[in-house]
Amino acid sequence: MKKIFAFLLCVAMLTLCFVGCGETADENKGNADDTTVADDTTVADDTTAADDTNKVIKMATNAAFPPYEYKEGDAFVGIDVEIATAIAKKLGYTLEIVDMEFDSIITSVQQGEVDFGMAGMTVTDERLLEVDFTSSYATGVQSVIVVDGSDIASLDDLAGKKIGVQLGTTGDIYASGDYGEDNVTKYGKGADAVIALKGGDVSAVIIDNEPAKAFVAQNEGLKILDTEYAIEDYAIAVKKGNTQLLDDINKALEDLTADGTIDAIIAKFIKAE
Numbered sequence: 670m671k672k673i674f675a676f677l678l679c680v681a682m683l684t685l686c687f688v689g690c691g692e693t694a695d696e697n698k699g700n701a702d703d704t705t706v707a708d709d710t711t712v713a714d715d716t717t718a719a720d721d722t723n724k725v726i727k728m729a730t731n732a733a734f735p736p737y738e739y740k741e742g743d744a745f746v747g748i749d750v751e752i753a754t755a756i757a758k759k760l761g762y763t764l765e766i767v768d769m770e771f772d773s774i775i776t777s778v779q780q781g782e783v784d785f786g787m788a789g790m791t792v793t794d795e796r797l798l799e800v801d802f803t804s805s806y807a808t809g810v811q812s813v814i815v816v817d818g819s820d821i822a823s824l825d826d827l828a829g830k831k832i833g834v835q836l837g838t839t840g841d842i843y844a845s846g847d848y849g850e851d852n853v854t855k856y857g858k859g860a861d862a863v864i865a866l867k868g869g870d871v872s873a874v875i876i877d878n879e880p881a882k883a884f885v886a887q888n889e890g891l892k893i894l895d896t897e898y899a900i901e902d903y904a905i906a907v908k909k910g911n912t913q914l915l916d917d918i919n920k921a922l923e924d925l926t927a928d929g930t931i932d933a934i935i936a937k938f939i940k941a942e
């Protein structure tokens with residue numbers, strides 16, 4: 670009886686050792702410093718990707734921000750999607766996109782649910798306290814959308830007006846600071862702020878210039894003011910302290926800039942005026 674018990678104990682210990690070793694291997698395989706991502710190989714097994722490896726890198730985004738990220742049918746498309754795909758390929762990963770509210774992206778990166786966040790995301794001092802940012806790959810400008818014939822012609826005219834923004838964006842942060850929280854209505858999606866503008870619920874929408882152009886092109890009777898509210902750098906957010914992934918992405922970005930890939934991707938989605 671004692672012998673059987675000792676044998677079972679041995680088997681149990683060996684099993685534990687194997688499980689432990691497996692985790693380490695998985696951790697080393699992934700670039701993420703968080704096991705929840707690296708261990709999540711079932712996701713890779715579920716995908717139909719032709720790639721025969723199961724190395725997946727997860728990106729959090731908010732696919733309602735054309736031309737950086739949006740959906741065409743079930744497919745994710747846009748500048749960030751293509752740049753992220755090129756980065757993943759360079760690093761030997763299959764890209765998996767996790768679509769969420771913009772406001773949840775940083776938390777998701779911090780908690781290691783995803784490896785990085787890419788969503789036309791502006792580098793700000795506040796966000797730098799929460800995540801690390803790669804080098805910048807694009808520039809954004811905060812723009813103001815109004816209806817044709819609006820009496821708002823400049824930033825000064827926004828005082829006391831109802832302003833629509835996308836929750837948690839720099840447009841939200843700046844507008845709330847400059848014009849007062851009471852005057853700012855926050856929507857989950859930029860498109861919903863634009864619908865509110867068309868419906869007369871707000872008098873202006875503050876949002877990044879490229880999505881602004883896309884929304885104005887899709888909707889009659891809107892225009893963008895000839896003014897730049899703020900000029901910003903877009904970068905990719907990674908978990909604080911994950912210097913390996915930060916360095917790898919920066920190196921990939923450097924290569925993709927040098928060989929013209931980044932410019933070509935941006936030019937594909939943003940036509941020169």
Ligand code: GLN
Nearest residue numbers: 734788789790791838839
């Ligand atoms: N650039 C803005 C920000 O980082 C908006 C980004 C977005 O809505 N996807 O806050």
